[in-house]
Amino acid sequence: MAYGGGGGGGGGSGGRAIRVLNVAEKPSVAKAVSGFLSKNQQGGLRVRDGRSRYNRIFEFNHTINGQPCHMSFTSVTGHLMELDFDDRFRRWHSCDPVDLYHASVRKFVPEDKSDIRRTLEEEARKCQWLILWLDCDREGENIAFEVIEVCTQANRNLNIWRARFSALIEREIQNSLQNLVRPNQLFADAVDLRQEIDLRIGASFTRFQTMFLRDAFMINLATDDRNLVISYGPCQFPTLGFVVERYWENQSHEAEEFWTINCTHNTDEGTANFKWMRGHFFDYTCAAIVYEMCIQEPTVTVTEIKEQEKLKYPPLPLSTLELEKRASRFFHMSPAHTMKVAEDLYQAGFISYPRTETDRFSEKTDLRAIVFEQQGHPLWGSYAQLLLNPEAGLWRNPSSGRRDDKAHPPIHPTRFSPGESGWSRDHHRLYELVVRHFLACVSQPAKAAETSVEIDIAGETFSSSGRVIHAKNYLDVYTFESWGGSMIPTYTLGQQFMPTTLTLDSGVTRPPPLLSEADLLTCMDKALGQMQRCMSTYRSCLIDIMQ
DNA sequence: GCAAGGTC
Incomplete structure (x- = not known):
C-alpha cells in the first residue's frame, strides 16, 4: 500500500513528521485509542480543549509504517449531520403530505453540533492526513463521510484513511493503524438512502394520519392540551404488527x-x-x-x-441478535439495556465489538489463545484448563453459522477479568455470558x-x-x-x-402467550431474512433483464 | 409538531 504521496507532502517529506488528524465516533474512543497509541512514545499524551466542551483533543507522536507522525485525536458525538426538508416544506400546512416524497431535502450540520464542526475545520487546516476511527458499521461509515465533507471543505488536500478495528484492545488498534484502508462510499450511500426513506415516509404519514384522525375524531386542539401526534415510522410498524397480531390471536382464543x-x-x-x-x-x-x-x-x-x-x-458463535435474545431469556435484560452494557464492556476492552451479524469464526482466529486467558477465573478457569488439555478430549472446533457481515467476528472475550469493581450486576452477568458462551462454542456436545x-x-x-x-x-x-x-x-x-x-x-387449550421481547427479535430477524431473499431474487432478475 | 440513527 502506498502511503503518503497524495496530500500535501505525505510520506515523501524526508523524515519530517506529518500532521495527522484522527476522528473517533465518541469521546471515550478517542481517549482509549490515544491512550494505546501514545504508550512508550516520546512526549507522552497531551490533552487540550477544542471548541466543543465534550470533545477534547489528544496529542501524541507515533510512527505509521516508518513515517513519523504528529497525531491529533478528537471525536464527534455520533452523527454530525442531519437530514431535513427545505424550509418551505417544514410547516405542516405548507404542502400536501404526499408532496414530501419529492420535496427537496438537505443534509447539514445542526446548530448544536457547530462547535464540533469548528474544531474539525480548524484541526483539518493544520493537517495533511485524516484518519477515520469511526465505529466499523454502516452508520460509522456514513459518519466518516460527514467528517470527510466538513474536513475537506477546510482543507482540499487531505489524504484520507480509514482505520478498521473490532476490539478496543491495544494489539487490534496498533494493527489497524499499520493497515489503513480507504473509506467505503457504498456503505455510506446505503445509510443516506435509508435516512431519506425514513424521513419522507415518516414525515408524510405522520402529518397525514395526525391531521386526518384529528378531524375524524373531532379533537379540538384549543381544548385538548395533549400534544397529539400520531406518529408513523417505517421501523415501528413491523414491530407493532407482530405484537398486535399475537395479541389478537391471544384475545380471540376460545378455550376448548x-x-x-x-x-x-x-x-x-x-x-x-x-x-x-x-x-x-x-x-x-x-x-x-x-x-x-x-x-x-x-x-x-x-x-x-x-x-x-x-x-x-453447544450454541453457535455469538451474534448481536443472539446476545440480546439470550440476555433477555437468561437475565430478563431488555435488548436496549443489554447493548448499553455490552458497549461499556467493549469500550473498556473486555469484549469484542458487540454489533455484529457474524456467527462463524474466521480460520485465522486463535481460539485457544482466548481460552488460555480465562484459565485463572475462579468460576470457569478450571473448565478453560480442561479445554486446553488434549487428554480431556473436550475441545471441538466451533460450528459455523451462515452469517458473516465481513466486518466483525462473533462477540467474544478480548481481555480477562475476574470482575471489575466498577461493574454493575449486569456487567458481571453479560461478561460471564460472553465468556461462557465462547467456552461452550469450542466444547464437545x-x-x-x-x-x-x-x-x-x-x-x-x-x-x-x-x-x-x-x-x-x-x-x-x-x-x-x-x-x-x-x-x-x-x-x-x-x-x-x-x-x-x-x-x-x-x-x-390455552391461548398462545403474548410475544416476549426475545420472540419479537426472532420475528424481526425472520422477516428480515425473507426480505433479503426477496431483494436478492429481485436483484438477479434485474441482472437477467439487463443482460 | 414529523423518522431513525448516532451519542452526552
Whole structure:
C-alpha cells in the first residue's frame, strides 16, 4: 500500500513528521485509542480543549509504517449531520403530505453540533492526513463521510484513511493503524438512502394520519392540551404488527376442552408415564369409547424399544441478535439495556465489538489463545484448563453459522477479568455470558442415551422415554442451559404387565402467550431474512433483464 | 409538531 504521496507532502517529506488528524465516533474512543497509541512514545499524551466542551483533543507522536507522525485525536458525538426538508416544506400546512416524497431535502450540520464542526475545520487546516476511527458499521461509515465533507471543505488536500478495528484492545488498534484502508462510499450511500426513506415516509404519514384522525375524531386542539401526534415510522410498524397480531390471536382464543388417555406403570426401578400416540380428542364420546376398550382389555404389551445416543450441541458463535435474545431469556435484560452494557464492556476492552451479524469464526482466529486467558477465573478457569488439555478430549472446533457481515467476528472475550469493581450486576452477568458462551462454542456436545418404549393396550399405542446423561461437556460451563435426565424402568420386547393407572383425563387449550421481547427479535430477524431473499431474487432478475 | 440513527 502506498502511503503518503497524495496530500500535501505525505510520506515523501524526508523524515519530517506529518500532521495527522484522527476522528473517533465518541469521546471515550478517542481517549482509549490515544491512550494505546501514545504508550512508550516520546512526549507522552497531551490533552487540550477544542471548541466543543465534550470533545477534547489528544496529542501524541507515533510512527505509521516508518513515517513519523504528529497525531491529533478528537471525536464527534455520533452523527454530525442531519437530514431535513427545505424550509418551505417544514410547516405542516405548507404542502400536501404526499408532496414530501419529492420535496427537496438537505443534509447539514445542526446548530448544536457547530462547535464540533469548528474544531474539525480548524484541526483539518493544520493537517495533511485524516484518519477515520469511526465505529466499523454502516452508520460509522456514513459518519466518516460527514467528517470527510466538513474536513475537506477546510482543507482540499487531505489524504484520507480509514482505520478498521473490532476490539478496543491495544494489539487490534496498533494493527489497524499499520493497515489503513480507504473509506467505503457504498456503505455510506446505503445509510443516506435509508435516512431519506425514513424521513419522507415518516414525515408524510405522520402529518397525514395526525391531521386526518384529528378531524375524524373531532379533537379540538384549543381544548385538548395533549400534544397529539400520531406518529408513523417505517421501523415501528413491523414491530407493532407482530405484537398486535399475537395479541389478537391471544384475545380471540376460545378455550376448548379435550380428552386424552394416560397410562402409568410403577416398578421398583421407578415410574414410567406413557402418553397416548393419538394425542387428544376434542370429542368426548370418541375418547370415551376408546378408553372403554382399553379398560376392558388393559393388558400392556411392549411392542418396541429404541435406544440411541442423543447429542445436545453447544450454541453457535455469538451474534448481536443472539446476545440480546439470550440476555433477555437468561437475565430478563431488555435488548436496549443489554447493548448499553455490552458497549461499556467493549469500550473498556473486555469484549469484542458487540454489533455484529457474524456467527462463524474466521480460520485465522486463535481460539485457544482466548481460552488460555480465562484459565485463572475462579468460576470457569478450571473448565478453560480442561479445554486446553488434549487428554480431556473436550475441545471441538466451533460450528459455523451462515452469517458473516465481513466486518466483525462473533462477540467474544478480548481481555480477562475476574470482575471489575466498577461493574454493575449486569456487567458481571453479560461478561460471564460472553465468556461462557465462547467456552461452550469450542466444547464437545453433551451426550446422553435415550430409551423410548412403545406399548400396546387393546390396539392403542402409547409411548414413554427416558434419558441418561453420560457427559455434560459444554453444559458444565454453559450453566444457563440444562438438559434434564429422566429414568424409566427397564423393559423387554414382548413383555406384558398391567398398568398401575389408566385414566381418561381432560384438559383445556390455552391461548398462545403474548410475544416476549426475545420472540419479537426472532420475528424481526425472520422477516428480515425473507426480505433479503426477496431483494436478492429481485436483484438477479434485474441482472437477467439487463443482460 | 414529523423518522431513525448516532451519542452526552
